[in-house]
Structures are given as C-alpha cells and as structure tokens.
Amino acid sequence: MTRRWRLSPMEYVIQQPKTESGIRYVPLTEEVASCFRRIIANRAHPKTEPMVDGYAGFLFLDKNDMPMVALHWEKYLEHIVQKYNKIYRIQMPKVTPHVCRHTFCSNMAKSGMNPKTLQYIMGHADISVTLNTYTHVKFDDAKDELLRVANA
Numbered sequence: 001m002t003r004r005w006r007l008s009p010m011e012y013v014i015q016q017p018k019t020e021s022g023i024r025y026v027p028l029t030e031e032v033a034s035c036f037r038r039i040i041a042n043r044a045h046p047k048t049e050p051m052v053d054g055y056a057g058f059l060f061l062d063k064n065d066m067p068m069v070a071l072h073w074e075k076y077l078e079h080i081v082q083k084y085n086k087i088y089r090i091q092m093p094k095v096t097p098h099v100c101r102h103t104f105c106s107n108m109a110k111s112g113m114n115p116k117t118l119q120y121i122m123g124h125a126d127i128s129v130t131l132n133t134y135t136h137v138k139f140d141d142a143k144d145e146l147l148r149v150a151n152a
Contacts, residue, residue: 108121
C-alpha cells in the first residue's frame with residue numbers, strides 16, 4: 001500500500017453553483033441581517049485581507065486568517081455534539097451544515113411556505129428535490145396539518 005502526501009498547501013477556490021438555480025438572492029429578516037452586521041462589526045481584521053478568485057470580505061476566518069470552509073463548521077458541530085452527548089443521557093445525532101440545510105427546508109415547508117418560494121431559496125432547479133429530498137414530514141406533522149385545516 002502506498003501513502004499519498006499532500007505536497008502543496010490547500011487551494012481555495014470559489015465554485016460556480018451546479019445549476020443556474022443556484023444563483024439567487026435570498027431575502028433576510030431584519031433579525032438575521034442584524035446578526036450579519038454584528039458579525040462584520042466584531043470580526044477581527046487580518047493583517048492581509050484574504051482574496052480568493054477576486055472575492056474578499058469573508059465573514060469568518062480561521063486561525064490562519066483564511067476563509068472558513070465547510071470542514072471547519074463540520075468539526076465545530078461535531079465537537080458540540082460530543083460535549084452535549086457526554087453530559088446528557090438522550091444523545092444528539094450527528095449534525096452537519098447539510099443536516100441544518102435539510103432542517104431549514106423541512107421547517108419552512110411545515111410552516112406553510114409556498115413550495116415554489118422554498119425551491120427558489122434552496123436553489124433547486126427541480127421542485128421534486130425540494131419536496132422529496134429536503135422536506136421531511138412525519139406522522140405528527142401530518143396530524144397537525146390535518147387538524148389545522150379541519151379547524152380553519
């Protein structure tokens with residue numbers, strides 16, 4: 001068995017979305033916009049602002065003043081889940097940024113968001129991806145919806 005070693009430093013790139021639907025403007029509530037403004041105001045200023053493919057001004061930087069990537073967030077969430085599970089008897093399942101994306105989509109669908117609006121926000125070219133892959137509905141959700149409609 002041969003081992004492969006990375007000989008060059010990690011390269012940062014800005015990738016284009018998989019489909020044209022991935023290019024979108026997402027509206028924010030004032031509360032979320034305020035959180036982003038607070039992050040920007042409190043962000044440490046690096047000696048040299050990192051630039052990747054002509055983009056700068058990244059919200060979160062790592063300890064080397066480079067943009068944080070998905071792996072950073074996966075590790076943070078993994079650490080949080082491990083700490084929680086050491087303390088509490090009922091264990092928390094694995095949480096990743098992608099699990100958070102599924103949860104957001106399911107919660108928006110359950111709250112009654114128009115499916116086409118949700119499709120746009122999620123950046124899906126096909127509504128079936130939004131409804132069949134990202135939206136998770138269980139018995140209690142169906143029961144609650146049935147009662148809501150019956151009582152309307």
